[in-house]
Amino acid sequence: xxxxxxxxxxxxxxxxxxVELRCDPISGHTALYWYRQxxxxxxxxxxxxxxxxxxxxxxxxxxxxxxxxxxxSVSTLTIQxxxxxxxxxxxxxxxxxxxxxSYEQYFGPGTxxxxx
Amino acid sequence: ELKVExxxxxxxxxxxxxxxxxxxxSTTSDRLYWYRQxxxxxxESLFVLLSNGAVKQEGRLMASLDTKARLxxxxxxxxVHDLSATYFxxxxxxxxxxxxFGKGTKLTVNP
Numbered sequence: 157x158x159x160x161x162x163x164x165x166x167x168x169x170x171x172x173x174x175v176e177l178r179c180d181p182i183s184g185h186t187a188l189y190w191y192r193q194x195x196x197x198x199x200x201x202x203x204x205x206x207x208x209x210x211x212x213x214x215x216x217x218x219x220x221x222x223x224x225x226x227x228x229s230v231s232t233l234t235i236q237x238x239x240x241x242x243x244x245x246x247x248x249x250x251x252x253x254x255x256x257x258s259y260e261q262y263f264g265p266g267t268x269x270x271x272x
Numbered sequence: 273e274l275k276v277e278x279x280x281x282x283x284x285x286x287x288x289x290x291x292x293x294x295x296x297x298s299t300t301s302d303r304l305y306w307y308r309q310x311x312x313x314x315x316e317s318l319f320v321l322l323s324n325g326a327v328k329q330e331g332r333l334m335a336s337l338d339t340k341a342r343l344x345x346x347x348x349x350x351x352v353h354d355l356s357a358t359y360f361x362x363x364x365x366x367x368x369x370x371x372x373f374g375k376g377t378k379l380t381v382n383p
Contacts, residue, residue: 189370199360201370212370247314260305261371263315 158182160264162248168270169238177233177267181250188231189251189261190215190223194244202246205231206253238271245269274299276363278374285351286382293346293377295361304344305371306335307360315360319346351381 161180169175181188190202201215205225216222220239225231235242245268249261275298285291295304303322307315319328321337321344328335332355334347344361358378362371 191371198375199362199371199373201372204370215370249315260317260320262317263307265314 160248160250160262162246162264162267164267165265166268166270168272171240171271172237174234174236175238175269177235177246177269179231179233179248179250179264181229181231181248182262183229184252185250185262186228186253187251187261188225189249190231190233191247191249192244193247193266197244199247202233235269238269240271243269243271274301274363274365274372276361276372276374278361278377280377281375282378282380284380284382285348287352288350290350291348293348293359293361293379295344295346295374297342297344297363297372299342299365301339301342301363301365303364304337305362305364306344306346307362309358309360309376318359348379351379353381353383355379356381 160182163178186207188205191199192202193199203210203216203223204212207228208225220236223233245266247266248264251261252259277296279294305320306318308318309315319335324339326337332349337344358376360373360376362373364371
């Protein structure tokens with residue numbers, strides 16, 4: 157079956173512009189996660205969705221970052237007024253959720269964001 | 273706060289040799305994961321370790337978990353060039369929480 161997909165694969169934007177990154181999880185996976193990978197900070201958690209709600213937003217670095225998920229499926233991560241320090245690879249992962257327990261997370265290919 | 277430390281961060285080894293990567297974590301955790309990442313690629317799941325004493329093997333890689341010592345090891349046997357990649361360990365506290373990653377170990381296997 158299809159894995160986690162993300163689009164675009166690469167995005168170059170000018171400082172101050174807004175960007176939207178998209179994630180399509182594995183069908184049937186109700187848990188969805190966003191992470192960010194950068195050279196200086198390694199792999200960092202951003203936000204977690206359980207269905208359409210986000211019980212953990214603790215990793216969002218500033219109020220310029222927001223995310224939503226609709227229909228328990230596709231998620232969009234939006235970064236407003238991008239800054240150079242936002243340059244990173246943004247990874248999405250999904251997992252099966254049974255009750256309150258999630259299982260192994262499967263990662264998408266990532267979106268490489270470059271802010272110039 | 274859950275912290276994960278890996279060592280070494282860089283590892284250069286000859287083909288045919290054995291080596292071990294270590295992953296320590298700071299607080300009680302229910303599950304430990306090992307991922308592989310090739311340059312420019314995403315994370316590929318290697319192992320999920322769920323209980324104390326768990327050992328899993330796949331090819332030349334073997335992972336183990338000691339929850340009392342808060343330590344996991346990834347042992348490489350008779351390394352081959354195709355194992356060159358960055359290896360990450362990650363921990364969560366069970367339930368549906370986020371993964372906390374180590375900084376990764378960049379492994380280079382020289383012919």
